[in-house]
Amino acid sequence: MTGTAYFLGVIALSAVAALFFIPGFRLWVSRSIGGQDSGHVDRSRPAAPGRVAKTLVPNFTIRLSLHDRVIVVVPVVSSSGSLSIGRAVASDIVVPDDAEFRAVSSRHVLVECTSDDVYLTDVSTNGTFRASGARLTKRERTKIAPGENIFLGAASGSPMIRVERV
Numbered sequence: 001m002t003g004t005a006y007f008l009g010v011i012a013l014s015a016v017a018a019l020f021f022i023p024g025f026r027l028w029v030s031r032s033i034g035g036q037d038s039g040h041v042d043r044s045r046p047a048a049p050g051r052v053a054k055t056l057v058p059n060f061t062i063r064l065s066l067h068d069r070v071i072v073v074v075p076v077v078s079s080s081g082s083l084s085i086g087r088a089v090a091s092d093i094v095v096p097d098d099a100e101f102r103a104v105s106s107r108h109v110l111v112e113c114t115s116d117d118v119y120l121t122d123v124s125t126n127g128t129f130r131a132s133g134a135r136l137t138k139r140e141r142t143k144i145a146p147g148e149n150i151f152l153g154a155a156s157g158s159p160m161i162r163v164e165r166v
Contacts, residue, residue, distance in 0.1 A: 060113045060146065063162045064093060066100060071159070075166070082112040082121070085152070085161065095152075095159060103153025111163060118144050118163045126153040 058075035062083070065071055074093055076083065083092040088106035095104045105124035112119040122128040122136045129135050133155040136142045144150060146165045151158050 058166050059115065060118065061164050061166060062093065062111060063164065064095065064159060065162070066159045067157075071096070076111070076113050076163075078113045078115045082110040084123075085109050085111065086124075101159055103158045105153070108152050109150075109161070111161075112141070113163065118146055120144055120150065124153070128152055129155040 057077070059078040060076045062074045062076055062085075063070060063072075064074075064085070072093065074083075084107055085091055085093045085095065085104075086107040086109075087095050087097045087101065087104055091107060095101050095108070103126050105126055108122075108124040108126075109128050110121040110123060112121070119141045120128065120136060121141050122138050124138075127135050127138075129151040130144075131149040131151070135155075136150075144163065146163055148162070150161050150163075152161065153159065
């Protein structure tokens with residue numbers, strides 16, 4: 001690397017680092033007309049002077065597991081919209097694409113957390129099941145209890161999700 005390229009690289013890194021250490025730089029959370037958070041976070045500008053930026057704290061966690069082995073735990077903020085779970089890389093929570101997870105569709109289930117409730121929508125071809133073995137109605141938003149075990153692809157022995165209140 002030439003001296004000039006090295007110098008320009010150091011200047012660019014310094015400018016990026018300075019952006020995050022400027023006093024007063026905060027995440028600015030936009031508000032919807034109703035006065036509730038819209039869930040949109042604008043990182044391009046600081047909070048208004050005299051106003052404290054809101055910190056988004058997760059209300060729920062989504063735990064994906066298989067045979068008592070936890071694969072991933074994802075914190076979720078209510079009002080952040082729905083999250084997709086599946087094997088496709090475009091999913092919000094990507095399930096491993098190996099033989100153990102073949103029962104999980106590429107786009108399997110949508111999870112929506114409100115301030116008090118959890119809803120699932122089965123968008124899979126293989127089905128989504130409660131621990132009792134009852135199948136969720138396909139493409140219908142279904143309320144589940146926080147802490148309830150939900151199986152993806154088969155009534156038992158398949159990957160399981162559990163949405164828990166924090």
